[in-house]
Amino acid sequence: MAEQDNNSTGTTRLSRLMAALRRPSVHYSLASLLLVGFVAGIIFWGGFNTALEATNTEEFCISCHEMRDNVYPEYQETIHYSNRTGVRATCPDCHVPKEWGYKMVRKVQASRELWGKMVGTIDTPEKFEAKRLTLARNEWKRMKNADSRECRNCHSFDSMDTEKQKQRGRKQHEMAIEDNMTCIDCHKGIAHKLPEDMTDEDWD
Amino acid sequence: MKKMMMTGVASAVFALATGTAMAAAPANWGSVPATDVDLLYPGVSPIEWITKGTEHGGARVLRRGETCAGCHSEEIGDMGRLIVSGGKIEPTPIPGKAAFISAKVQAAHDGDNLYLRFTWQQPEASGAPKMDADNPVKIAYMLEAGDKVELAGQSGCWGSCHGDARTMPGADDNKTKYVKDGSLANGVFYDLNQWRSGENKAYDGYVADQRVMEGGQALVSAEGQLENGTWSVVFTRKLTGGEGDVALEPGNTYNFGFAIHDDSAIGRYHHVSLGYTLGIDADADIVAKKQ
Numbered sequence: 001m002a003e004q005d006n007n008s009t010g011t012t013r014l015s016r017l018m019a020a021l022r023r024p025s026v027h028y029s030l031a032s033l034l035l036v037g038f039v040a041g042i043i044f045w046g047g048f049n050t051a052l053e054a055t056n057t058e059e060f061c062i063s064c065h066e067m068r069d070n071v072y073p074e075y076q077e078t079i080h081y082s083n084r085t086g087v088r089a090t091c092p093d094c095h096v097p098k099e100w101g102y103k104m105v106r107k108v109q110a111s112r113e114l115w116g117k118m119v120g121t122i123d124t125p126e127k128f129e130a131k132r133l134t135l136a137r138n139e140w141k142r143m144k145n146a147d148s149r150e151c152r153n154c155h156s157f158d159s160m161d162t163e164k165q166k167q168r169g170r171k172q173h174e175m176a177i178e179d180n181m182t183c184i185d186c187h188k189g190i191a192h193k194l195p196e197d198m199t200d201e202d203w204d
Numbered sequence: 205m206k207k208m209m210m211t212g213v214a215s216a217v218f219a220l221a222t223g224t225a226m227a228a229a230p231a232n233w234g235s236v237p238a239t240d241v242d243l244l245y246p247g248v249s250p251i252e253w254i255t256k257g258t259e260h261g262g263a264r265v266l267r268r269g270e271t272c273a274g275c276h277s278e279e280i281g282d283m284g285r286l287i288v289s290g291g292k293i294e295p296t297p298i299p300g301k302a303a304f305i306s307a308k309v310q311a312a313h314d315g316d317n318l319y320l321r322f323t324w325q326q327p328e329a330s331g332a333p334k335m336d337a338d339n340p341v342k343i344a345y346m347l348e349a350g351d352k353v354e355l356a357g358q359s360g361c362w363g364s365c366h367g368d369a370r371t372m373p374g375a376d377d378n379k380t381k382y383v384k385d386g387s388l389a390n391g392v393f394y395d396l397n398q399w400r401s402g403e404n405k406a407y408d409g410y411v412a413d414q415r416v417m418e419g420g421q422a423l424v425s426a427e428g429q430l431e432n433g434t435w436s437v438v439f440t441r442k443l444t445g446g447e448g449d450v451a452l453e454p455g456n457t458y459n460f461g462f463a464i465h466d467d468s469a470i471g472r473y474h475h476v477s478l479g480y481t482l483g484i485d486a487d488a489d490i491v492a493k494k495q
Binding site: 166167168171172175186194198199200202203204 | 256257258261262263264265268270274275276277278279
């Protein structure tokens with residue numbers, strides 16, 4: 001009997017709240033409501049964006065040992081980490097789109113990684129190596145489909161003076177331009193170790 | 205001065221029998237233009253490696269028709285240093301082994317014979333055990349006509365270099381160089397001439413389905429000498445020979461590569477040039493003009 005009363009009270013409260021929300025305000029001006037809504041929107045958006053950007057840092061990426069112990073040390077040996085010009089491309093520079101729409105899509109996709117983290121899909125070096133090819137293929141495919149968009153945030157054929165490149169790079173890039181190729185077609189493994197079980201099809 | 209000379213017995217007999225004058229190389233090689241060619245220590249880089257995209261980033265441009273020299277001719281020393289140190293594709297580095305050799309190649313002909321002169325500075329000995337105790341130095345060149353050997357036009361000698369040939373890791377000790385679909389009858393072969401310093405002997409062979417070191421009829425002689433630390437080897441070769449000899453004709457170009465087995469080396473432990481062209485009175489990387 002008492003339980004029924006409680007349920008009945010809860011339903012009544014919810015109904016009242018819904019009714020209050022639906023009822024036009026008689027106490028506050030439209031301007032006040034808009035102002036409050038605007039400020040609340042800014043606070044909400046700011047909070048959301050801050051949280052989003054917090055996940056868009058190298059620190060966040062390597063806060064998981066799966067990244068810190070496997071791919072991060074490999075990247076530290078590459079030119080994207082240390083070079084003569086002092087420009088560094090960090091994890092999100094290459095792996096997260098800068099444009100908001102693409103970024104949100106990528107973030108939603110990446111939310112699957114939370115599940116992987118929970119169940120320990122790649123929580124040992126052995127598991128990571130076993131999964132490396134699959135993970136690499138996913139990223140190669142994403143980059144290929146996006147025409148190496150994240151590479152092109154910094155690099156472009158338009159601004160590339162092949163005459164200043166070494167003979168080998170010059171030949172390769174001139175051919176790539178002629179054949180309308182994209183960066184990831186050739187530059188797989190530029191910042192991480194190539195999977196040992198990579199196949200010829202992965203290269204083609 | 206240490207001087208060694210060897211004249212092919214068969215050729216000498218032929219010359220005497222026919223009463224022709226012995227072939228004479230240019231009296232003044234100084235007037236014959238020289239082409240600089242660097243030879244790198246190649247490690248384990250057989251044709252299977254250079255055509256595999258997951259191993260060799262240049263496989264794609266190679267497939268598209270680019271030559272090895274087109275991408276690498278300016279960095280042969282760097283490549284040699286990387287490989288000889290074990291930094292890449294050399295599972296058993298030899299301490300002290302030369303990373304590369306800079307050679308000069310000169311060519312001339314007189315309508316009957318082609319004369320090829322190779323000169324290079326003798327690198328320091330590594331001190332490693334001698335693989336070929338009889339021959340401190342060997343030099344060989346290969347010629348190919350008509351791009352019939354797969355990749356001969358792009359890669360020089362690499363068309364004959366395979367991962368299952370002797371001295372390659374895990375390979376059969378009796379397996380020689382060979383070319384894909386090699387056949388003298390079909391013209392799918394490299395003509396091979398070699399001079400060995402210790403034996404002081406010239407070899408006239410070919411590489412088809414296997415490597416054969418003797419039996420050719422084109423090579424007349426090979427003469428080598430080491431003077432003040434500089435090797436000079438001159439090959440005299442008839443423009444046309446017999447089976448296993450590429451017939452050279454004025455106006456044509458031929459695929460060409462050469463290798464030096466320095467430091468008493470055998471098999472893959474040599475220094476090898478990338479692929480070049482030899483022209484007989486024709487524009488090429490190395491041109492043999494009529495004297």
